[in-house]
Amino acid sequence: MQINEVYSLAKWYRESVGPHNPSKIFDDCLTGIRTVKMRGHDVNTYIDQCHSKMLQLVEELDFSLLTPNQRRCLQHMELESLLLEKAPEHYNTLFNLSEYDVNYVVANLEEYQQIFKAASATFNQCVASLPNIVEEDLLSPVSVPEGKVLTRLTFHNEASINNVVEFNQWAKSWNFIARGFAMSVGETPETFEIVNADRGSFIVDLLVGAGAMKVLFEALKSFTDLAISVTDLTMKLQQMKGLKNAVSDDLYEQFVKEAKDSIEKEENDIIEKVIEQLKLKGLIQNPEANNDLSRAIREMHKFNTQGGSIACLSSNDDSFNEESVKQLNESYKQLQHKSELKLIESHNHTAENSDNGWL
Numbered sequence: 594m595q596i597n598e599v600y601s602l603a604k605w606y607r608e609s610v611g612p613h614n615p616s617k618i619f620d621d622c623l624t625g626i627r628t629v630k631m632r633g634h635d636v637n638t639y640i641d642q643c644h645s646k647m648l649q650l651v652e653e654l655d656f657s658l659l660t661p662n663q664r665r666c667l668q669h670m671e672l673e674s675l676l677l678e679k680a681p682e683h684y685n686t687l688f689n690l691s692e693y694d695v696n697y698v699v700a701n702l703e704e705y706q707q708i709f710k711a712a713s714a715t716f717n718q719c720v721a722s723l724p725n726i727v728e729e730d731l732l733s734p735v736s737v738p739e740g741k742v743l744t745r746l747t748f749h750n751e752a753s754i755n756n757v758v759e760f761n762q763w764a765k766s767w768n769f770i771a772r773g774f775a776m777s778v779g780e781t782p783e784t785f786e787i788v789n790a791d792r793g794s795f796i797v798d799l800l801v802g803a804g805a806m807k808v809l810f811e812a813l814k815s816f817t818d819l820a821i822s823v824t825d826l827t828m829k830l831q832q833m834k835g836l837k838n839a840v841s842d843d844l845y846e847q848f849v850k851e852a853k854d855s856i857e858k859e860e861n862d863i864i865e866k867v868i869e870q871l872k873l874k875g876l877i878q879n880p881e882a883n884n885d886l887s888r889a890i891r892e893m894h895k896f897n898t899q900g901g902s903i904a905c906l907s908s909n910d911d912s913f914n915e916e917s918v919k920q921l922n923e924s925y926k927q928l929q930h931k932s933e934l935k936l937i938e939s940h941n942h943t944a945e946n947s948d949n950g951w952l
Contacts, residue, residue: 595662595789596723600732602663603719606712610676613650616713618643619706626699636695643702644688651680657919661747661904662796670715671708735788735798737909742806742918743788748795750900766892773889774812776882777871778804803910808876810913810921812890815867864890897925 625639656677659667667673674683691698723732737743746767748754754763771785780802789798801809864887871877877886896903903925905918 596727597732597734598660598662599719600723601734602666603716606716607720609654611713615650616706616709618646619702623702640688640691644684647684648681651676670712672712675705737907740803740910741800742803742908742913743906744799744801745904745906746797747902752896752899752901754795769892770889773885774805774809776879777808777877777886779878780805803913807913808871811871811874811876812867813924815870
């Protein structure tokens with residue numbers, strides 16, 4: 594994780610969450626509840642006020658561009674369920690329990706008050722102290738030149754990099770990806786520039802031309818709609834491997850070969866459909882790059898199914914604006930959700946299905 598991510602998260606919290614002062618919201622609620630309970634009055638007025646204010650707080654937050662690392666920080670600080678996407682559901686469930694168990698609600702509010710109090714102190718200290726500790730350039734986000742999109746790759750799960758052999762394998766894979774998408778818009782693979790790298794899963798930040806990123810984005814969207822058929826076939830292959838000791842070796846090998854052949858055929862059909870859709874949208878400027886683009890799409894899906902992550906961080910191009918960034922990130926999440934990794938994660942992947950293509 595980069596120090597500028599910590600700094601930008603601290604600034605985001607101080608500027609977006611700080612003005613609402615959630616710690617004081619809980620403190621006022623708790624004080625009111627204790628006061629009216631001593632007088633034997635109804636506590637629902639204070640609980641409803643607290644509920645309303647916290648819902649308003651989280652509904653006004655824009656957390657769409659928080660990086661995975663920043664989200665992990667919030668999770669570590671026990672803020673994930675109190676601030677991010679599922680916070681409204683969390684608060685609705687908690688406050689609705691006040692009808693049955695006020696003491697339980699009060700106990701949780703006391704805990705939340707301390708969590709927010711600690712978070713405010715920590716983030717305020719970060720914003721105040723970090724500029725005195727490191728150079729300003731290290732705290733600033735990576736500058737995105739005009740016409741470029743800043744994109745983060747995270748190599749983890751089955752796509753992790755733990756040694757130079759795995760580094761070489763994924764470097765080759767991403768060379769194919771860069772070559773295919775860049776050439777499809779008449780550019781060279783060198784336009785996929787590495788501007789940052791970090792440890793902890795192994796993270797690489799790229800500056801990519803907006804034209805190539807647009808093709809990648811549209812390819813992901815098309816693949817999201819079509820890839821479920823490959824997932825179904827892959828699940829059947831995994832189920833078939835459970836027959837290994839139930840049938841003869843020759844019959845088992847025949848079953849597996851036929852299943853792999855079916856998957857490969859389906860993969861090729863999907864790639865052809867994706868490229869055809871890209872052509873219809875007028876995104877492919879170099880028809881001679883079809884073979885390279887086909888390989889790039891295959892390698893991209895392999896990266897996904899083995900657990901790698903891609904996330905757009907920012908853009909400086911009108912044709913690939915902030916809304917495009919959000920949509921690309923959402924498309925990749927959907928593709929990962931439908932991938933073999935998510936659906937058969939209880940099965941062990943072996944070297945047999947990780948060396949060639951998507952298997």
